[in-house]
Amino acid sequence: MMLERFALRSRGLLAGVAMSALLAVPAFAVTPADTLVEGFAFDDIISMDPGEAFELSTAEVTGNTYDLLVRLDLSDTSKVKGDLAESWTISDDGLTYTFKLKPGMKFASGNPITAADVAYSFERAIKLDKSPAFIINQFGISGDNVTEKAKAVDDTTFQFVVDKAYAPSFVLNCLSATVASVVDSKLVKEHVAAVTPSADYKWDNDFGNAWLKTGYAGSGPYKLREWRANEVVVLERNDNYNGEKAKLARVIYRFMKESSAQRLALEAGDIDVARNLEPNDLDAIAKNGDLTTTSAPKGTVYYISLNQKNANLAKPEVRQAFKYLVDYDALGSTILKGIGEIHQSFLPKGDLGAIDDNPFKLDVAKAKELLAKAGLPNGFSVTMDVRSKQPETGMAESIQQTLGQAGIKLEIIPGDGKQTLTKYRARNHDIYIGQWGQDYFDPNSNAQTFASNPDNSDAAKIKTLAWRNAWDIPDLTKQTEAALLEKDSAKRADMYKDLQKKILDTSPFVVIHQQLEVAGLRKNLKGFALGPSFDTNFVGAVSKE
Amino acid sequence: MSIVENQAVAGRGSARAVAILSALGSFLVIAVTTYLGLLAVTFFIGRVIPIDPVLAVLGDRAPTAVVERTRREMGLDLPLIEQFYIYVKSALRGDFGTSVLTTNPVMSDIRRVFPATIELATLGTIIGAVIGVPLGVLAAVRRGSLVDQIVRIIGLIGYSVPIFWLGLLGLVLFYAKLQWVAFPARLDVVYEYTFTPITGFYLLDAAMQGQWDVFYDAYRHIILPASLLGYFALAYISRMTRSFMLNEMAQEYIVAARAKGLSETRIIWGHALRNAAVPMVTVIALSYASLLEGSVLTETVFSWPGIGLYITNSLQNADMNAVLGGTIIIGSVFIAINLLSDLLYRLLDPRTKVE
Numbered sequence: 029m030m031l032e033r034f035a036l037r038s039r040g041l042l043a044g045v046a047m048s049a050l051l052a053v054p055a056f057a058v059t060p061a062d063t064l065v066e067g068f069a070f071d072d073i074i075s076m077d078p079g080e081a082f083e084l085s086t087a088e089v090t091g092n093t094y095d096l097l098v099r100l101d102l103s104d105t106s107k108v109k110g111d112l113a114e115s116w117t118i119s120d121d122g123l124t125y126t127f128k129l130k131p132g133m134k135f136a137s138g139n140p141i142t143a144a145d146v147a148y149s150f151e152r153a154i155k156l157d158k159s160p161a162f163i164i165n166q167f168g169i170s171g172d173n174v175t176e177k178a179k180a181v182d183d184t185t186f187q188f189v190v191d192k193a194y195a196p197s198f199v200l201n202c203l204s205a206t207v208a209s210v211v212d213s214k215l216v217k218e219h220v221a222a223v224t225p226s227a228d229y230k231w232d233n234d235f236g237n238a239w240l241k242t243g244y245a246g247s248g249p250y251k252l253r254e255w256r257a258n259e260v261v262v263l264e265r266n267d268n269y270n271g272e273k274a275k276l277a278r279v280i281y282r283f284m285k286e287s288s289a290q291r292l293a294l295e296a297g298d299i300d301v302a303r304n305l306e307p308n309d310l311d312a313i314a315k316n317g318d319l320t321t322t323s324a325p326k327g328t329v330y331y332i333s334l335n336q337k338n339a340n341l342a343k344p345e346v347r348q349a350f351k352y353l354v355d356y357d358a359l360g361s362t363i364l365k366g367i368g369e370i371h372q373s374f375l376p377k378g379d380l381g382a383i384d385d386n387p388f389k390l391d392v393a394k395a396k397e398l399l400a401k402a403g404l405p406n407g408f409s410v411t412m413d414v415r416s417k418q419p420e421t422g423m424a425e426s427i428q429q430t431l432g433q434a435g436i437k438l439e440i441i442p443g444d445g446k447q448t449l450t451k452y453r454a455r456n457h458d459i460y461i462g463q464w465g466q467d468y469f470d471p472n473s474n475a476q477t478f479a480s481n482p483d484n485s486d487a488a489k490i491k492t493l494a495w496r497n498a499w500d501i502p503d504l505t506k507q508t509e510a511a512l513l514e515k516d517s518a519k520r521a522d523m524y525k526d527l528q529k530k531i532l533d534t535s536p537f538v539v540i541h542q543q544l545e546v547a548g549l550r551k552n553l554k555g556f557a558l559g560p561s562f563d564t565n566f567v568g569a570v571s572k573e
Numbered sequence: 574m575s576i577v578e579n580q581a582v583a584g585r586g587s588a589r590a591v592a593i594l595s596a597l598g599s600f601l602v603i604a605v606t607t608y609l610g611l612l613a614v615t616f617f618i619g620r621v622i623p624i625d626p627v628l629a630v631l632g633d634r635a636p637t638a639v640v641e642r643t644r645r646e647m648g649l650d651l652p653l654i655e656q657f658y659i660y661v662k663s664a665l666r667g668d669f670g671t672s673v674l675t676t677n678p679v680m681s682d683i684r685r686v687f688p689a690t691i692e693l694a695t696l697g698t699i700i701g702a703v704i705g706v707p708l709g710v711l712a713a714v715r716r717g718s719l720v721d722q723i724v725r726i727i728g729l730i731g732y733s734v735p736i737f738w739l740g741l742l743g744l745v746l747f748y749a750k751l752q753w754v755a756f757p758a759r760l761d762v763v764y765e766y767t768f769t770p771i772t773g774f775y776l777l778d779a780a781m782q783g784q785w786d787v788f789y790d791a792y793r794h795i796i797l798p799a800s801l802l803g804y805f806a807l808a809y810i811s812r813m814t815r816s817f818m819l820n821e822m823a824q825e826y827i828v829a830a831r832a833k834g835l836s837e838t839r840i841i842w843g844h845a846l847r848n849a850a851v852p853m854v855t856v857i858a859l860s861y862a863s864l865l866e867g868s869v870l871t872e873t874v875f876s877w878p879g880i881g882l883y884i885t886n887s888l889q890n891a892d893m894n895a896v897l898g899g900t901i902i903i904g905s906v907f908i909a910i911n912l913l914s915d916l917l918y919r920l921l922d923p924r925t926k927v928e
Contacts (some may be wrong), residue, residue, distance in 0.1 A: 059762065060762070060763055063762065064764050071674070071886055071890075072632075074630075074673060074674055074675075074676060075676055082631075082632055082634055082635070083632060086709075156638065157633060157639060159631050159634060159635035159636070159639055159643075160634075161639070162636045162639075195607070218831050228642050228645060228646065241676045242676065256685075257674060257675035257677075257682075258675075258678075258878055258882065258883070258886060259878045260765065262765060280762050282758060282762065282825070282876070284757065284758075284759075284874075284875060284876050285873055285874065285876065288741055288744075288756045288873060289741075289744065289756075289874060289875075289876060292744055292745065292748060292749045292757075293754070293756045293757065295748055295749060296748065296756060297753070297763075298755075299756075444624070445889070445893050446624040446625075446628055446629060446887060446890065447622070449622050449628060449633060450623055450625040450628060451622050451623065453625070453628070453633075465634075467634055488637075489635075489637055489638070490637060491637050555581040559660060
């Protein structure tokens with residue numbers, strides 16, 4: 029009996045010891061010395077094909093794994109510098125751009141990089157005609173003429189012919205977009221799938237699109253090893269890279285959706301960089317001795333816009349009044365702290381010609397005066413569609429409160445992101461609060477959407493942000509077009525300054541701030557920096573101590 | 574044996590066959606109507622939600638011409654009835670189309686994400702049942718005592734505390750402070766290169782390949798989310814066990830057993846629990862099925878790439894192929910588990926045995 033009991037007890041004891049042995053071993057939380065591990069919510073990725081991808085997270089991967097003819101000059105982002113191209117010339121008529129490639133370069137596969145690869149990259153981007161293709165086809169390039177307009181003259185000479193004498197800065201800036209990334213044509217051609225031509229797609233093959241969605245055929249400092257949706261993106265150093273080799277052997281992006289989980293993992297040392305931090309987690313990280321934070325303004329502006337189909341909102345004085353009814357200072361020091369900088373003009377800082385004077389402040393008296401002039405001294409009721417996430421919700425609540433001070437009753441309609449956007453795109457909103465990220469690093473990208481609206485009818489072919497708000501602006505549209513053709517960069521910059529002032533004064537857009545991208549990182553990281561755009565968040569220079 | 578007896582046996586035999594066939598038939602009818610209903614409801618929800626599916630494929634920045642072309646490619650310009658017909662036809666072939674978000678066929682996505690959820694749910698249910706049943710028994714036997722109150726409170730907390738919050742709390746305590754468990758994911762990054770999953774059940778795969786370090790690492794990743802799910806299962810299982818046990822303890826056969834002089838342990842664990850076990854099978858099966866649906870919040874907090882996270886993410890992005898495919902697979906599993914628990918019920922319960 030005694031023995032039995034003892035046996036029982038010791039069995040329990042043993043089980044207890046085993047349990048605690050299994051649980052209580054402290055984690056040895058250090059990431060491998062040759063690997064950069066980032067916690068990153070990359071659920072927007074839908075394709076890794078540079079000819080198709082147009083999402084922000086993909087831009088970062090493409091920027092690190094592919095090369096371009098020319099690339100944004102990070103020391104002065106109003107210019108570009110050669111990447112694969114050693115030099116380039118522009119013909120006197122401003123139509124023909126001739127690029128000379130650097131000699132002896134190789135893709136990650138070992139295949140040589142030639143002008144034919146560049147030509148094939150343009151051809152497939154245009155013929156696939158996916159979301160980002162317009163960045164190149166806006167130069168009068170179509171599937172029918174692309175092999176003529178973008179062609180290899182010899183192994184190291186590539187020629188690009190545009191249809192108008194555009195500002196060279198505009199053309200070159202567009203060629204620095206990820207859609208112009210150069211793919212390994214030999215490798216891609218091994219993976220093309222046959223397609224039956226149809227009215228919508230005239231070509232007999234998919235130019236390797238199906239394969240490149242998850243495959244890789246580039247020459248950047250890193251090569252893409254694997255992408256598993258909502259799990260992981262793995263990059264490996266490309267030893268064939270023609271520039272300075274990446275310092276670390278691997279970069280692993282781990283999918284982590286939650287800011288708080290990212291912070292915990294960063295504190296514990298399981299990740300080196302946390303990429304999606306909310307202000308309170310960012311604060312905690314800034315106070316931690318082992319960690320630090322970094323940030324960079326991105327080309328994304330947040331704004332509210334007033335639908336001109338609403339009779340009250342269409343009054344010029346009301347448009348103006350709204351600009352005085354946002355408490356910019358309070359927003360900047362609270363919910364936008366660390367994640368946004370107050371910025372009221374539509375061109376983000378860093379663009380050619382961007383102005384950064386913020387003329388508006390919260391001024392309820394002035395707004396009331398304007399409302400009285402518009403015949404609405406007692407205000408009115410109006411709705412705002414707001415996606416249920418931060419910072420939009422917080423901003424909307426603050427604006428609701430300040431509008432109330434002038435007698436405007438704002439009803440917030442919360443919704444899922446895609447849902448509010450669907451409504452906005454159909455012009456069924458009163459007020460929309462949203463963000464706009466520029467498509468390519470050139471002032472025309474935002475000018476075209478904020479300051480031009482070629483056709484305000486419901487059946488319009490081109491639907492800019494001005495169109496979405498039914499803002500009919502023939503004069504500004506012409507001015508935006510004219511700025512595209514100005515060869516002198518300084519004059520071109522002045523034209524955009526003028527456009528921004530007019531938009532500030534008269535538009536139904538109340539631009540509030542420019543997004544700051546933030547990251548929390550461990551202090552042993554060296555050389556980690558966020559770039560001015562999502563495709564310039566380079567990781568090649570990162571090393572560990 | 575006389576002829577009369579023979580006929581009687583044959584008659585019993587065919588009656589049993591008829592019973593089985595009619596049970597099977599009614600099950601088939603139920604399954605088919607459930608499926609069709611599921612297909613119709615998911616399809617129409619997918620079409621009436623105020624989200625443009627093209628937006629999901631192309632994002633906000635695509636030019637108008639590309640949007641129009643994609644709309645035609647997706648067949649969204651066809652009449653609704655025709656879209657539904659095409660949808661049912663391909664769904665019946667097991668083809669749910671391609672996921673917009675991952676670019677893979679939906680079926681191959683589900684094959685990838687479902688094991689993660691099954692692994693988590695199985696472990697969670699085991700934890701919940703192994704702890705929940707004895708707790709429930711204890712609470713029933715000592716009804717009204719301190720033990721009963723404690724079990725009640727444990728159950729109430731399990732019912733009422735948001736799993737999201739409890740998950741974060743668990744992470745802060747067991748991961749950040751105590752470092753007993755590993756960080757939110759299925760494996761550490763170092764194994765990204767050395768470990769190739771076969772079945773998708775990491776614990777099983779690691780054990781099969783004899784990679785015990787991987788097994789231990791996977792264990793350290795799964796134990797916290799599984800315990801959390803286990804806790805929620807436990808809350809339900811212990812309450813149900815308690816009420817089944819109370820019911821059994823009030824039966825006359827218990828009084829008879831006591832009168833025979835059997836030990837209380839024998840009566841409780843040998844007699845009452847044995848009978849209570851029959852309905853418990855259904856309870857445990859149902860709680861397993863509900864965990865299999867994917868605990869979205871748990872999967873979000875723990876970056877667990879399971880089916881709950883997959884469907885939610887797809888839903889938010891109006892990726893209807895993935896949502897519909899996932900819903901139908903989960904529906905099938907739910908129906909299958911129900912059927913299985915029904916069979917088990919018959920097997921365990923002497924009264925439902927045919928002869």
